[in-house]
Amino acid sequence: MDSIIRVYDRRMKKVAYLDNAYDINYNLPLNELWTAGFTLPANDKKNEYCQPFYYVEIFDGRRRIELFRIMPSVLRRNIHGDIMYECEHVLATLLDDVMFKYHQIGNLGVYTPQVLRYIIDQQITKRWMVGSCDFNRQFEYKWENENLLAALFSVPKPFNEDYKWEVDTTGSVWRINLKKLNESPVVDITYSKNMPEIEKTVDPTSIVTRLYCLGYGEGDNQLGIESVNNGKPYLEANGATTTWGLKQSILVDRRFENAETLKAYGHSLLDDLSQPYKSYRVKAVDLHRAKPGVYSPFMPGDVVRIIDKEDNIVEDLPIVGVRKNDISGDPGGIEIEVGNKSRDIAGSISDLQERARINETYAQGATNQIIIPYADNADSNYPAIIRVYIPDTMVRINKLVLNYQLEPFRAYSKAIEGERGSSQTSSSRGGITTTTEAGGAWYDTTMSDVMRTTDTG
Numbered sequence: 313m314d315s316i317i318r319v320y321d322r323r324m325k326k327v328a329y330l331d332n333a334y335d336i337n338y339n340l341p342l343n344e345l346w347t348a349g350f351t352l353p354a355n356d357k358k359n360e361y362c363q364p365f366y367y368v369e370i371f372d373g374r375r376r377i378e379l380f381r382i383m384p385s386v387l388r389r390n391i392h393g394d395i396m397y398e399c400e401h402v403l404a405t406l407l408d409d410v411m412f413k414y415h416q417i418g419n420l421g422v423y424t425p426q427v428l429r430y431i432i433d434q435q436i437t438k439r440w441m442v443g444s445c446d447f448n449r450q451f452e453y454k455w456e457n458e459n460l461l462a463a464l465f466s467v468p469k470p471f472n473e474d475y476k477w478e479v480d481t482t483g484s485v486w487r488i489n490l491k492k493l494n495e496s497p498v499v500d501i502t503y504s505k506n507m508p509e510i511e512k513t514v515d516p517t518s519i520v521t522r523l524y525c526l527g528y529g530e531g532d533n534q535l536g537i538e539s540v541n542n543g544k545p546y547l548e549a550n551g552a553t554t555t556w557g558l559k560q561s562i563l564v565d566r567r568f569e570n571a572e573t574l575k576a577y578g579h580s581l582l583d584d585l586s587q588p589y590k591s592y593r594v595k596a597v598d599l600h601r602a603k604p605g606v607y608s609p610f611m612p613g614d615v616v617r618i619i620d621k622e623d624n625i626v627e628d629l630p631i632v633g634v635r636k637n638d639i640s641g642d643p644g645g646i647e648i649e650v651g652n653k654s655r656d657i658a659g660s661i662s663d664l665q666e667r668a669r670i671n672e673t674y675a676q677g678a679t680n681q682i683i684i685p686y687a688d689n690a691d692s693n694y695p696a697i698i699r700v701y702i703p704d705t706m707v708r709i710n711k712l713v714l715n716y717q718l719e720p721f722r723a724y725s726k727a728i729e730g731e732r733g734s735s736q737t738s739s740s741r742g743g744i745t746t747t748t749e750a751g752g753a754w755y756d757t758t759m760s761d762v763m764r765t766t767d768t769g
Contacts, residue, residue: 314374315639317350319358320367327362330368337638338370338377340633342612343465343477346401348380354393361609362397370399372639373601375609379481381405383756402439402481403488406461409435415463419454419570427453428490431463441680443480443487447471448499452570455760460592464488466567470577476613493615497628499608500617501596501648509595510618512625516588520561523585535568535712537575547578559618561585572701591651592618592629598636598646610634610648618650689721 317330317686330352338348348370352359362368362382370377380399387395417430425445432440451470455463467490468475474493501507524546527535536545545561563581599607610616612634618627633649649710682700690696702709 315371315643317371318369319361320369321363322365322367324367327366328358330358330362332356334638334640336370338635338639340377340612340634342630343475345404345461346378347382348377348399348401349397350399351394351396354395359395362395362489367402368399370639371600372636373604373643375600375604376482378402378479379486386730401479402463402486404463405439406435407459409460411455411458411460411463414454414456415458416452416454416569418450418451418573421550422452423448423450425489427451427467428464428488431460431467432488434460439484440488441485443489445490446492447473447490449474450572451576453573454567454569462514470573470580472576472583474579478613488590490766491613492631493613495615497615497617499610499614500619501594502619507594507596511593513591513593514588515590516556516587519559519588519653520582520585521556521558522560523547523578523582524562525574526559526562527565527571527574528566529710535571535574537571537578540571540575547575547582549582556586585703587652589651590629591649593631594646594650595604595646596620596646600643601643610646616648616650623705657730 315336317333317336318326319330320326321327330350333350333352335349335351337350338346340346348368350368350370352362362385364382364385366382368380368382372382378484379402381402381404382397382399384398385395386398411431411434415430417427424447425442428442428445432442447468449471453463453467455466466478476491476493478489478491482491501510511693525537531537537547538545541547561579565574565577568577596610598610600609608614610631612631615628615630618625618629629650631648632651633647635647636651637645637647684698684700686696686698688696698711
């Protein structure tokens, strides 16, 4: 049963073993979506079980690689005819759910595990749950109309430590873990032992030693880091400038609305960008396949020691990619990529300048002024209350400015406080009228005399 692919339907019920599958391959990049593939003869009856979105377990010998789901298929007609199937890791099920409209979470008191759980809780079908998390940061995040996988992968972007995503898909509910990279090597790659070929690349084209950081907004109102960086709009890699010279670039990422989070993200990028990208592509021999109890497997995120004494190479670097092209035909052949920075940093950050020149610096919501004219009378007992209407679509208030001018005005009048009055009359002496208790008067009148007495009580 070595390397036999198992097929499951969308309810995770096992439906077939693909005994005749060949050209079984997988590609495991660090912190990216893993992919796999296999081929079946076109006349194999088990092709009926290889439906889109069905799940397949890929094995390398007896070692389970991971759980994938079937995506495209290609029918190729030649002498025999075959069908090639492409698969993606089941993390891609998070692409099926979205965070509709605007979502914001984080900042002081809200830690990384809470942010991860908030994202995972947006699932319609509850496949995934958050397992362990080695980080307890308090960054602020916001997403708008984003799928869950992209939101999840964006959480550790501001970290200044290396990380890796780990998954466990063996249970009924799948778990995702965010872990720190190990610093000590778990396996070595040595020339003439398990390394028949090595290719070293040093790429200094993406070096940046001074990075200007900009977030949400535009023009003078665009978020910068001056308020949290001693008035400086840029971060600088101290020490690197003397080696490589001053290399400036601009980071524009409108996801960030908090200066502290933007600064932390800038630091994490600058730590990588201040040194040239160094990578090794190694064609190695998978000794774990032959002796599982003696040798460790190569997995993304593991630190390996590269040893090539002929070229004076001895370095400890993390694996950023593992590929096998033919598990059944060439079980020991494996390609490994190791580097001093993760592939997403090396690939996407090298075009910072291009992104800054094109759409990232375009306006994403124009600055507006809301002017509220107002006039009223006021004194120490009757203040003037100005009510300001804020539209629901407003994202940020840059400043409030109050311009006022004082002029004389007519005072408010206060009526005399009154109580219920009473009247009495008689046919012989006229009437008695009582007014207010605090300052009024009463009158006693007759036809022959008039008397007025003022009550001061």
